[in-house]
Amino acid sequence: MIGDVPSYDFDVVVAGGGIAGLCAALTAREAGAKVMLAEKAPLAERGGNTRFADAQMRFPHEADEYGARTYTEEEMIADLMRISRDRANRELIETLVRNASDTVDWLTELGIEWEPGYPHTAGYRRSPKAGGQGLVDTLFRRLDGRGGVSAYETAAAELLTDASSVVTGVRCSSPDGVVDLHARGGVVLACGGFQANVQMRVAHLGRFADSLILRGSRFNTGEGIQMALAIGAQPAGQWGDYHSAVIDARSPAVECGVTALYNFQMGIIVDGEGKRFLDEGEDFRDHTYVKFGKAIIEQADGAAFCIFDQQMVQREEFARAWRPVGPPIEATSIRELATALSIAPEQLARTVDDYNRAVQPGALDLDRLDGKHTEGLTPAKSNWAMRLEEPPFVAIPVTGGITFTFGGLKVDSAARVIDVAERPITGLYAAGEPMGEIFYHNYPGASSVIRGAVFGRIAGRNAAERVTGG
Numbered sequence: 430m431i432g433d434v435p436s437y438d439f440d441v442v443v444a445g446g447g448i449a450g451l452c453a454a455l456t457a458r459e460a461g462a463k464v465m466l467a468e469k470a471p472l473a474e475r476g477g478n479t480r481f482a483d484a485q486m487r488f489p490h491e492a493d494e495y496g497a498r499t500y501t502e503e504e505m506i507a508d509l510m511r512i513s514r515d516r517a518n519r520e521l522i523e524t525l526v527r528n529a530s531d532t533v534d535w536l537t538e539l540g541i542e543w544e545p546g547y548p549h550t551a552g553y554r555r556s557p558k559a560g561g562q563g564l565v566d567t568l569f570r571r572l573d574g575r576g577g578v579s580a581y582e583t584a585a586a587e588l589l590t591d592a593s594s595v596v597t598g599v600r601c602s603s604p605d606g607v608v609d610l611h612a613r614g615g616v617v618l619a620c621g622g623f624q625a626n627v628q629m630r631v632a633h634l635g636r637f638a639d640s641l642i643l644r645g646s647r648f649n650t651g652e653g654i655q656m657a658l659a660i661g662a663q664p665a666g667q668w669g670d671y672h673s674a675v676i677d678a679r680s681p682a683v684e685c686g687v688t689a690l691y692n693f694q695m696g697i698i699v700d701g702e703g704k705r706f707l708d709e710g711e712d713f714r715d716h717t718y719v720k721f722g723k724a725i726i727e728q729a730d731g732a733a734f735c736i737f738d739q740q741m742v743q744r745e746e747f748a749r750a751w752r753p754v755g756p757p758i759e760a761t762s763i764r765e766l767a768t769a770l771s772i773a774p775e776q777l778a779r780t781v782d783d784y785n786r787a788v789q790p791g792a793l794d795l796d797r798l799d800g801k802h803t804e805g806l807t808p809a810k811s812n813w814a815m816r817l818e819e820p821p822f823v824a825i826p827v828t829g830g831i832t833f834t835f836g837g838l839k840v841d842s843a844a845r846v847i848d849v850a851e852r853p854i855t856g857l858y859a860a861g862e863p864m865g866e867i868f869y870h871n872y873p874g875a876s877s878v879i880r881g882a883v884f885g886r887i888a889g890r891n892a893a894e895r896v897t898g899g
């Protein structure tokens with residue numbers, strides 16, 4: 430580069446203004462550090478994936494006035510480990526779970542108001558009343574109010590290191606050109622996964638991944654991960670897998686937000702030929718929606734239909750668990766519905782007849798794994814199996830989308846980035862989506878925002894302590 434790069438001095442520089450970056454910046458500020466938060470997006474689009482989310486948070490909790498049962502730390506650890514098929518880094522999971530309730534209390538003190546999360550889920554969770562957008566706006570306001578500096582359209586591009594390989598800052602592109610942000614305490618990478626980078630997606634997830642609908646921010650293009658790898662950070666986690674959801678197939682291709690159906694377990698899912706291909710009632714929907722989204726992508730054209738009858742459509746929870754992108758397709762008979770979906774009527778009628786015959790008697794209870802199942806049917810429906818018999822029948826076209834990627838950087842429980850020789854890189858921290866080793870294969874609903882919040886706080890505190898001495 431010709432000429433001097435303007436440089437600015439801080440204690441802690443945070444790259445990214447989603448939940449992880451905001452929690453890192455606020456915590457570093459609380460610890461007395463001089464903080465800069467560099468956000469790649471313009472002000473109106475700040476907040477990353479967090480702003481598109483309902484931002485439900487799962488955390489251990491006593492039974493509450495909304496009728497939720499007690500959810501213990503040990504249960505949450507067991508859920509997160511089991512859903513990763515025991516591949517998640519147990520130390521990171523324990524750190525996440527044991528700090529989750531405190532983190533929610535801290536967010537409450539910062540002014541976040543809560544409401545109960547979606548019904549029919551496995552673990553305890555709450556949603557910020559104002560959703561992810563409100564969460565982001567409140568935390569930016571708090572950061573401004575407490576003297577943190579934020580810069581928009583300022584994208585971290587390259588880590589600055591000294592002769593001992595200590596990270597001393599980050600070079601960014603900004604509306605004023607290239608700038609160096611020096612950080613005496615450390616740089617926190619909180620700039621998302623690589624889900625919005627089509628080249629990285631295809632390279633790591635596979636050829637199919639170029640056309641996935643992007644649910645969240647178009648700014649999460651993987652630079653945080655790449656710039657850490659460039660100075661010797663260790664890649665970790667499941668680089669070939671990602672978070673998906675069962676989303677309305679009519680969703681916009683980029684930044685579609687919450688268009689997921691969280692009621693698919695109330696009906697059946699068929700492919701474009703009218704055949705079932707998974708057990709819709711295998712587990713609570715927040716333990717299946719991610720893997721089902723990916724299973725749908727594996728069907729021809731990545732397309733499928735959720736089909737319901739009026740026994741479910743009329744329930745109050747049905748509408749609460751679906752934000753329509755377009756009207757449902759309705760018909761008074763299954764054959765008519767098939768024609769409207771361009772499926773061979775005989776095949777869909779056979780699928781529904783076989784399913785209806787296999788449904789066993791029993792009481793429906795959507796709040797627990799009720800064991801109301803099918804018998805002699807492949808694939809089975811293991812819970813919540815009700816006959817499809819009350820017209821009009823309703824279908825919603827669905828596909829899978831991409832929310833965030835599972836592969837990232839090796840990070841320890843102090844949020845320090847670990848190098849290829851297993852040593853922490855002094856001055857470099859990561860939080861939220863750039864972290865590997867938390868999610869594998871599937872995903873326990875409502876775990877990513879809380880992950881960002883918990884590790885953001887840890888990263889911010891530890892980076893600040895390098896300056897303030899703790």
Ligand SMILES: Cc1cc2nc3c(=O)[nH]c(=O)nc-3n(C[C@H](O)[C@H](O)[C@H](O)COP(=O)(O)OP(=O)(O)OC[C@H]3O[C@@H](n4cnc5c(N)ncnc54)[C@H](O)[C@@H]3O)c2cc1C
Pocket residue numbers: 444445446447448449450467468469470475476477478479480481482483484485486583584585586619620621644645646648649650651652653685686687688832833860861862863874875876877878879881
């Ligand atoms: C529709 C939808 C619904 C969801 N619902 C939930 C839910 O209810 N509960 C849950 O737990 N999770 C949910 N998720 C997932 C969750 O929102 C995210 O995984 C989580 O918020 C990520 O937080 P983060 O801070 O790591 O990243 P983000 O919130 O994505 O923030 C990353 C930030 O980094 C910025 N950035 C990117 N590159 C750079 C760079 N080079 N320099 C500087 N800044 C950069 C981006 O602009 C962005 O602001 C949902 C996601 C979506 C899209």
